[in-house]
Amino acid sequence: MRTVRTRVLLLAAVVAAGLLGAGTSHGAPGVAAHVPERAPEQAAAGPADDCSGQTLPPSSAESGPKVQEIKHRGTLIVGVDQNSYHWGFRNPQTGRIEGFDIDLARAVAKAVLGDPEKVTFKTVPTAKRIEAIRTGQVDLITRTMTITCDRWKEISFSAPYFASGQRLVVPKAAKVTTMAQGLNGKRACVADQSSSQAELKRDSRGASEVKVQENQLDCLVLMQLGKVDATLTDVALAAAQAAQDPTVEVAGETIAPAHMGIAMKKEDTDLVARVNQVLVDYRADGGWQASYDRWLASSMGASSAEYQK
Structure with a gap:
């Protein structure tokens, strides 16, 4: 117990690190979680408040102002978590930030800038995600962020990437x-x-x-x-x-x-459309599934079908 608690406390402590450098990631073996099967009478409750239909159609256009700004800068600035195991976390063995959401951010960087390494990660607390988007601290956020109608009033989302x-x-x-x-x-x-x-x-x-x-x-x-x-x-x-x-x-x-989506500024419609095209391609070329198999299959189950709906 002391070892587990120490590891968790150490992971929590690194939030103060702030800006994270880019670089390749190398996965660490996961530990299977006990996730009970749901009985029929335990069906999901409550309405799905995700408003996911509000997003823009996918587009490969590179001429929009936000996409051009990112290209001129030469790096994609992404808000992430570094304490969510398997999603966005510091690998204590390598010091690298990695996980399912990090792979997704790199896929966007590769599509927009031609290189998955051209990404700068900024740690953003849960409560500061919308502020980071609206004030331009980041270009987008990949941080297990649920699409909701209330959030749509302040920011935009991509199409869903995870149920x-x-x-x-x-x-x-x-x-x-x-x-x-x-x-x-x-x-x-x-x-x-x-x-x-x-x-x-x-x-x-x-x-x-x-x-x-x-x-x-x-x-x-x-x-x-x-x-x-x-x-x-x-x-x-x-x-x-x-x-x-x-x-x-x-x-x-x-x-x-509900569904998770990539969060972006409302005004950055060209980036929203470009990211939606990235998501289409990421699923089609097997990138989504490969990342799921690497990071999530051990804790969420070998089949990813229910999470792709």
Whole structure:
């Protein structure tokens, strides 16, 4: 337990690093997470508030002002996480930032600039993602960001690149089997300005207390310290936490089905269309599946079909 906690605390500490350099990534073997099968009566609850149909048609055009700005600069600036295991995290052995979302960012850089290495990563806390986009700190964000109608009012999204929802992470010793059992009368934790926080604001499901942290990994640390009983987070991040710490597991049914998208500035319509073309090509050439197999299959299952819907 001490080893796991130390590793998580070290990963959380590197948030302060800020700007991350570009470079190639080399994967580390994943640890399989226990993700219970959903029973028929545990079907996903709640409407899908993803507004994914609002995005622009894909286009390979390179003449738009934002795409030209990126080309002139010579690097794509991407907002990422560096504490989400298998998605965007620092490999402690290599010091490199890597994961599924990082592969996706590199695919955009390759399409726009001809080189997957021409990308500069900036760490962005969950609560600062929209601000980073709107103020031009980054060109785009690939950071397990859920597409929602409220967010569409402030920024734009690409077409969906991953089907998602909300799940609980709990200590294995708690033996939780349903969402209600995991939250009713319990201390819950969510990341600030996350879809999980919005969901518990809408319906607390009987939680006695909701602690809000800067990042979802901080919730895992609080759970290890016995200060919260459960973390509500994105399906993908829930599986990542369970892969990272063998003392916790993903429990209960999936709620609030949604999709992840790449976030961009509303005015950058040419970049939105270009990124949507990248997503079409990324799926068609096998890049999406190869990245899934490398980073996520061990924790989310060998079949990726349900996440491509």
